[in-house]
Structure formats: structure tokens, C-alpha cells
Amino acid sequence: MLESEQILDPTTRSIAEAGWDALTRNDPDLRALLDAEARYQTTTLSMVASAGVAAPSVLCANGTALSNVTAEGYPGARYHPGAVHFDEIETLAVERAKKVFGARYANVQPHSCSSANLAVLAALLPRGGRILALDLDSGGHLTHGASASVSGRYYDVANYGVEADGTLDHDTVLGRALEHRPDVIIAGASAYPRWIDFAQFRTVADRVGAYLLADISHIAGLVAAGLHPSPIDYAHITTTSTYKQLAGPRGGLILLGRDHRRTSPDGRTELWRLMQRAVFPGFQGTPDPSSIAAKARALAIASSGGFQATMKRVVDNAKALSDELLTLGYEVLTGGTDNHMVLVDVRTAGLTGIVAERALEECDILVNRNKIPGDSFPPSVGGGLRFGTNILAQRGMGTFEVRECAGIVHEVLSGIELKDATHYELKASLRDSARDRVSALCARFPLRFTYEETSPSEGLPRT
Structure with missing residues (x-):
């Protein structure tokens, strides 16, 4: 029977379940790619400032009849x-x-x-x-x-x-x-x-x-x-x-x-x-x-109290990240942050934004390159990195873990051998070490939706 000929109980849940069953049976290639993406989001450390993780109920509402x-x-x-x-x-x-x-x-x-x-x-x-x-x-x-x-x-x-x-x-x-x-x-x-x-x-x-x-x-x-x-x-x-x-x-x-x-x-x-x-x-x-x-x-x-608690953690984590990067010797634009975002001039570390971004991604850390004031590099290269703490807070990480994240970033950036503005080398041993640390950190703080499923204090680890 064709998928379109299936008779469904017309409820949102039954349609979703039948749809997933049909996708699994009829399009295993697409299903495998979707599963791979879900695993990728779970096992990578995303500090992309323009990103957040939608709660399961939001994803459900976004795929309805x-x-x-x-x-x-x-x-x-x-x-x-x-x-x-x-x-x-x-x-x-x-x-x-x-x-x-x-x-x-x-x-x-x-x-x-x-x-x-x-x-x-x-x-x-x-x-x-x-x-x-x-x-x-x-x-x-x-x-x-x-x-x-x-x-x-x-x-x-x-x-x-x-x-x-x-x-x-x-x-x-x-x-x-x-x-x-x-x-x-x-x-x-x-x-x-x-x-x-x-x-x-x-x-x-x-x-x-x-x-x-x-x-x-x-x-x-x-x-x-x-x-x-x-x-x-x-x-x-x-x-x-x-x-x-x-x-x-x-x-x-x-x-x-x-x-x-x-x-x-x-x-x-x-x-x-x-x-x-x-x-x-x-x-x-x-x-x-x-x-x-x-x-x-x-x-x-x-509008929930849990969401407000998570946003407070976003701000606290950004300040901790900024302070730690300053301590590690990086040039943080404006000397700090008031929101979720930390901007770093990587030119002073002898790098370009694209090289830093690619090396970090190779180690399962996601941070995007960014042009910064006075930057002579084109947007495709950039002289800076833009960090964000939205997803770190959603994972339940606090300031202690954010400082650990900064340490892994520093380990990677310090080990880059720059060849030119867009090419570099990174030792396999350093890459593997950073990946292991990221994997352990992500396992300790799996993706969660604290502001949806828990009270403001429930499920948030103490730091």
C-alpha cells in the first residue's frame, strides 16, 4: 500500500508516528541523514552565537497537519x-x-x-x-x-x-x-x-x-x-x-x-x-x-520562570567565558560582554577567523568566524571569532564548565600551525585529545530543555 493510501487516526500524534514509520521504511537514506544530524548536535560543543536548540514540543508543533x-x-x-x-x-x-x-x-x-x-x-x-x-x-x-x-x-x-x-x-x-x-x-x-x-x-x-x-x-x-x-x-x-x-x-x-x-x-x-x-x-x-x-x-x-533562569545562565556564562579568554591572553572586544556574545580578535594570536573556525570544528567545537572593527580580511576569512553561550546554558552548563570550554578552545588554537590566511595544520594527537574532552563534556551535559521540562532550579547543576 502506498504511503498516501494509509488510513490514519487523524490525531497529531498518530500522524507523526505513521510519518516516521513511513520515512523509516520508504526512505532509509533520508532517515539516516536525519539521525546523523541529531547525533551530531548531541555530540558537538556548539558556541554559535546565532543558534539555540528548539524544545521537542516546538519541533513537534512545527511538523503538523x-x-x-x-x-x-x-x-x-x-x-x-x-x-x-x-x-x-x-x-x-x-x-x-x-x-x-x-x-x-x-x-x-x-x-x-x-x-x-x-x-x-x-x-x-x-x-x-x-x-x-x-x-x-x-x-x-x-x-x-x-x-x-x-x-x-x-x-x-x-x-x-x-x-x-x-x-x-x-x-x-x-x-x-x-x-x-x-x-x-x-x-x-x-x-x-x-x-x-x-x-x-x-x-x-x-x-x-x-x-x-x-x-x-x-x-x-x-x-x-x-x-x-x-x-x-x-x-x-x-x-x-x-x-x-x-x-x-x-x-x-x-x-x-x-x-x-x-x-x-x-x-x-x-x-x-x-x-x-x-x-x-x-x-x-x-x-x-x-x-x-x-x-x-x-x-x-x-514566558516561563525556567526560561528566565536559563537566560540568566546565558549571561553569567558569557561573562565567565569572556573573563577566562582574557586570562588566557586573548583580545576580547570591548573588554567583556553584557549579553550572550563574546567577540575575540584572533589576529593577535597569529590566526585568521576561518582557520580558527575550521580547526575548532575539526575538534567538534562550533564557533563562527566574524569580521571585526578595523578588519582587513574579507568576510569569508575574517579576523575574529564570535562565541555565544545560548546552547551551553540550555545544556545546563554553568560558569565552571564554561571555563573548561575556554580551556579546550585555547588548547586547539594554541596548537594551530598557520600556513596562510586559509590553510593550517593541526596535529592528530591534539585533535583527538580535544575531541575526547568535548565528548566527555557533552556526555556530562547532554542537550536538555531545562526551561520547558523543569522548574527554574530543577535539573540545573550547581557550580
Whole structure:
């Protein structure tokens, strides 16, 4: 009997079980690859700052019969029939997003934060409108006006940067704003380890009559947990991804606070309505119903005390990692961190970012290369490494274990024999030793979902 001809009890669990059984029998090659990936995530030490691990219930919600629903539009205003349950699920996701972030409007349909950013910019700006955003080499993001992005080709982009110590100076930002008179100022970064003062950014935006867009993709979990200042009532519009710190599915959110009823540039439309139109039909057709269900689940988890405890551990671990790397002699940008991220200039250690990344990956340690201020290397090489502690905290590791992680990283980086900017040698004995240490550490702290399945203190080892 063909898989499509099987008669199923129409419940989520039975469909999932039948699907896994069919995948196992009918496509063993794909099943083997999926199993290999699951094992790989369990046995590697991931310190990728842009990563988090979705809870099993989030993964389950993201693979349901909702994927069979086509429903352009919004709850109560669809362009297709059959959305009776999806309407309720999307409404639930919207209400949970508003609760978690203290927002007055939420759009849960963006397929990513990148698409959310592009939709917002298209709604606020004509082609050629001016953006002021953090320079890519200083930690900005592609969708904030980088030349490689459509945002850099459709709009007139000016940049602000960081100071010599790697931090933002709001007087400098104001000076750039007065010089360029942007229509939109973007506050947010993909590689900035300090707090972002959204109140100061709003002061600058008001001074020049610009809209303020806050992109909190990297720090959304800390914002939700009250461990980083929130932009919701300072920025006119806030965007975020729903994976990374929120540990949800791939996707994005658009959030509005007190300015949700402010009139848009055309003088006729309130901002919340403009955002609705910007996503659909402006930039997307049908939403992804299963992804929206998974967002609803992740947002419920993000409102729990266990999630807040995990985010606190993320911050504590990042500070411990930064301190240990400084002690080991590495140049840590800004001298430390306020969030989950630690940026290291590996040029001072005689390395390049790509060589350091590849050598660490060879030893089952995942850290990504990154351009840093004053970096002469192209993005494909980079002069820095970007560390993150999201997944270490999800594993239940504390500051003691994070210092152990730093020691393994140091052992590997110290043993690299650089050949040129992209080539190196690493002794097999060193690689095997590092792998053994990583394996033991991962076995002691297996991937877990402490903020979903336990109370704030349950399951978290003492350090």
C-alpha cells in the first residue's frame, strides 16, 4: 500500500508516528541523514552565537497537519476557506508574542527576521529613501543596508560605527544622523556584545524626524526575560527572529509598542495596519501555519520562570567565558560582554577567523568566524571569532564548565600551525585529545530543555 493510501487516526500524534514509520521504511537514506544530524548536535560543543536548540514540543508543533492548510491573509480575513483552526492558532501566537514582549501589536507571519526587516523598510521608505545603520564591519547585519543585500541596493544607506574600544557612542550616532538626515534609523546588531540603549536611539531619531527600527534577533530572549533593556516602547517598530535565543522555529516577528497607532508616512494609515499590509500582500503570500504554531509554543515557553533562569545562565556564562579568554591572553572586544556574545580578535594570536573556525570544528567545537572593527580580511576569512553561550546554558552548563570550554578552545588554537590566511595544520594527537574532552563534556551535559521540562532550579547543576 502506498504511503498516501494509509488510513490514519487523524490525531497529531498518530500522524507523526505513521510519518516516521513511513520515512523509516520508504526512505532509509533520508532517515539516516536525519539521525546523523541529531547525533551530531548531541555530540558537538556548539558556541554559535546565532543558534539555540528548539524544545521537542516546538519541533513537534512545527511538523503538523497544519502544513496542509493554505490561508493567505489574517485571522477572520482569509483568502481561502478551511482556516477555522489556524485562525485560532495564529491569534494565540499573536497574543503570546504581545504578552512576552509587552507589545500592543504583533505580526507572527514573517518567514524570517530578514524578511520582516525588508517588509518594514519597504513600508516606511520609497526606493532611494535613506537609512542610518550600524556598519557591517562594526557588527551590523546584511538587511540593515549592506551592499550585498537588496536593502543596500534599493535604499540610500549611511552608517555609524563603533569607537576605538568597540562600543557605541550616541553622540557619534547623533552626529551622523544630523549629517545624513535619515528616514529610518536601525538600532541592532549581529555582533555587538554590549547593551544597546534604545532610549538614546529614540532621542536621536526624534531629533531628526526618523523612524526607529530595533532589530533584537540576537537578544530577544534576554529582552523577554528582562535581562536587557526592551525597545518595544522606544522603537517605532521592533523585529526579531524566533530561533536563536527564543529557541523557536525558523521565522520572524514584527512588534509595535506605544506607537502602534501612529500615522505612517502617507499620513493616512496607522503603523499597525501598515505592518499588516507590508507582510501580506507586500512581501509574502501564504504564511507557514506549522511554523506559526511552533512560534506559539516557543512563546509560551519564553514566558516561563525556567526560561528566565536559563537566560540568566546565558549571561553569567558569557561573562565567565569572556573573563577566562582574557586570562588566557586573548583580545576580547570591548573588554567583556553584557549579553550572550563574546567577540575575540584572533589576529593577535597569529590566526585568521576561518582557520580558527575550521580547526575548532575539526575538534567538534562550533564557533563562527566574524569580521571585526578595523578588519582587513574579507568576510569569508575574517579576523575574529564570535562565541555565544545560548546552547551551553540550555545544556545546563554553568560558569565552571564554561571555563573548561575556554580551556579546550585555547588548547586547539594554541596548537594551530598557520600556513596562510586559509590553510593550517593541526596535529592528530591534539585533535583527538580535544575531541575526547568535548565528548566527555557533552556526555556530562547532554542537550536538555531545562526551561520547558523543569522548574527554574530543577535539573540545573550547581557550580
